[in-house]
Amino acid sequence: MSKISYLPGKEPDSCEHRMIFKNIDRKGWDPSIACYLKDGGYEQLRKALKMNPEDITNEVKISGLRGRGGAGFPTGVKWGFIPPNNSKPVYLICNCDESEPGTFKDRYIVHQDPHQLIEGMLISALAIGAHTAYIYMREEFPEAAILMEKAIEEAREKNFLGSDILGSGFDLEIYIHRGAAAYICGEETGLIESLEGKRPYPRIKPPYFPAALGLYMAPTIVNNVESICHVKHIIEMGGAEYAKLGTPRNTGTRILCVSGDVKKPGYYEVEVGKITMGELLNDVCGGPLDGRTFKACIPGGSSAKILRCDETFKIGNGENQKELGFYDIPMDFDTMAACGSMAGSGGVIVMDDSRKMSWVLNNINHFYAHESCGQCTPCREGSMWMRKISDRIVDGKATPEDIQTLEDVAYQIDGRTVCAFGEAASWPVEAMISKFRDELEAETSEDNEYLSPEAKRQLKNIS
């Protein structure tokens, strides 16, 4: 194919480095295998089939790739956790649950570029020795499920999938497994339970690290869609070359998804850490809406702690300590963590000065109260009470003590649960109160009754 051009209005920003999203909104592009092959598709599979599995894993380790699903864990290192003397089948699972609020990137890959994902999965499966792989796809992507199945069929016809792939002796089948609209199925052990046909109750770690005890109690690698696509490009470039993209320890590109109060929301693939929050929001996304100013930002999906746009952060220790304004934060994993939040899934949600923080928090609390799997008491009860208290705040029925109670409830969830949903649900509350306490308190009144009628009834039962 000749020079790449994009559909009108969908041209990438000049700061973008399109690799994973090279074909998204590309002019003349379609999801068929013919189109993919014309563009050099499955060449990296051919290359990988000639490599040792250990060498593939090694390239991924050298590349420094960190998981794009939320935790930012190094992919190659995770692959290395499969027990060396394992005799059970190994499974690869591609996490296409894409359910963290604010995140919208995997959607475009599975709708527009399915073969990139299949090629990435093939190379990953080769590296870890898997012969069966599943794509766990959220139920709300019905069209993508059909599209991906068609792509899998096309790949089988060309013997990129199936047995003795391209005469190499390597076998792989990929299947689509659709979820059923539950956020907790994005958590890898909840996902595995769901794939086993059960309620998606997450498993406790240790001992249930999927790499050792995953699907059907066999070694299982769960990776995000975007992470798996990166593997293809690592094989193409070589790990060392790939590692030159981005910044040290924060290598490669990643897709940032910006939504909320900016002029140009959308997806932007950039080198990790090479652009700052200010460049992203003001230049790439066109700044705030007319007459508005930025107020707050959730930088990595709704579970990430909210940041104030007028904040400054002290990062580093001793001599290396420095002050960093909100707009100067580079969009990477480590600095975002040092600023007390996380880069998470890349979902950047922006709020301007027209937004009330109580309303924002209440919306988030409803999400987590609805999505808790209910297995751990602190999470099940806590998420519901946090929702009820923030309901009271937005209804103008809260007292100043309610804010304290809300904060107390959050800190009683955090760190006391089976899975990281506990943190996902409580961090937004903790951060919102620490950063916007005055604003929240201003919406309460001493004249309100401290306990809701419902809380009073419950209190009667326990005392």
Next chain:
Amino acid sequence: MKTQTTFPAFAVSPEIEDAAETRIAQYPNDQKRSAVLPLLHIVQHEFGFINREATEWVAQKLGLEPMQVHEVVSFYPGFREHAPGKYHFRVCRTLSCAMAGSAELMDRICELTGIDRSNSDSHHNPIAVSPCGLWSVEFAECLASCGTGPVCLVNDDFHEDVAPEKAENLIGQYNN
């Protein structure tokens, strides 16, 4: 008012048996239980919701107790135990869409289709159906298209940038 039924009653056809066998074959022979969700999807797609008979059929196909299937149906918001309308709207409720006006979109859809959501709640009774049985609505959580909110699904069709004032047009696409 009489509720119009828009879905056929549960009955197992050879096509459904075939589709089920294809899904069961995706999993290892001794792990048939994995096919619970795929089989439930087949049922719900065909019959609109999952009733007791369907639950028992799935259980029998996979060598499970009906309870093991029912606990799945009752957990996942994506599975329904009651009939929705012929056109089921799932409007994203989550933050970015809410900032873009999804609550107003929901109100407008209800107004135009005559749906009363006053008895709905997010957990036990999420779906509200219009008196004629043609339409139903439900709030969904983040549909992974936050940059183009408000978004919604109508059955399996995805719609983005549906500002409340576009509700009429959206419904018009299905009004038949």
